[in-house]
Amino acid sequence: MGLFLLAGQTLSGQDQPLLRVTVVPQILDSSVQVVxxxxxxxxxxxxxxxxxxxxxxxxQIRLTITPFDAPDDQFLxxxxxxxxxADASGAKLRTAVQSxxxxxxxxxxxxxxxxxxxxNSAPNSTPWHQMQVEIRLQPVAQ
Numbered sequence: 001m002g003l004f005l006l007a008g009q010t011l012s013g014q015d016q017p018l019l020r021v022t023v024v025p026q027i028l029d030s031s032v033q034v035v036x037x038x039x040x041x042x043x044x045x046x047x048x049x050x051x052x053x054x055x056x057x058x059x060q061i062r063l064t065i066t067p068f069d070a071p072d073d074q075f076l077x078x079x080x081x082x083x084x085x086a087d088a089s090g091a092k093l094r095t096a097v098q099s100x101x102x103x104x105x106x107x108x109x110x111x112x113x114x115x116x117x118x119x120n121s122a123p124n125s126t127p128w129h130q131m132q133v134e135i136r137l138q139p140v141a142q
Contacts, residue, residue, distance in 0.1 A: 016045040018140035019067050019075070023052050028130045043140055046075075056131075060084045063110075067137050073104050075137045081110075107136045 021044055026037040042050045046069045054061040061083050068076040076099060083094045102108055110133040 018043045018045060020138045020140050021050045021065055021067060022134075022136040022138070023050070023063070023065065024134040025052070025054055026132050026134065027056075028132065032130075052133075058086045061131075063133065065135060070101055074101055075104065076100075077102055077108065077135065077137065079110055079135070102137065105136065105138050107134050109134055 021042050023040045023042075024037055025040075026034045029035050040052060044050050044067065046067055049064045049066040052061075052063040052065070054063075061081065064080040066078045066080075068078070070076045078097065078099045081094075081096045085092045098110075100108060111130075
């Protein structure tokens, strides 16, 4: 399993206020228990995307998370996802774009990926895995 955060240029000395984007990809088992997660944090400015690439077996996921300022201590969060899954019958490609108005510091759960059927038929194996991503935006005090 690979997880990559693409970081842009260093943002120190920017005129715009910094925003901290925290992304927590999680894999859940059939009882909706987290079996894997990793926290990624990246500072950015409004309108500048943070890109997260995940590779899990034959599944490749690219999330482009772009925050925009909104009134009343809120942000407009735009998330673009690209999911590519290869199997014996070829490759499947799914894309989505979603936007949401969220308060600063509040976590949102993003479920763009659905479920993956496990090929392991052992009695104690987990037959389903689901991926979700927690996203949180917070202004950075300067």
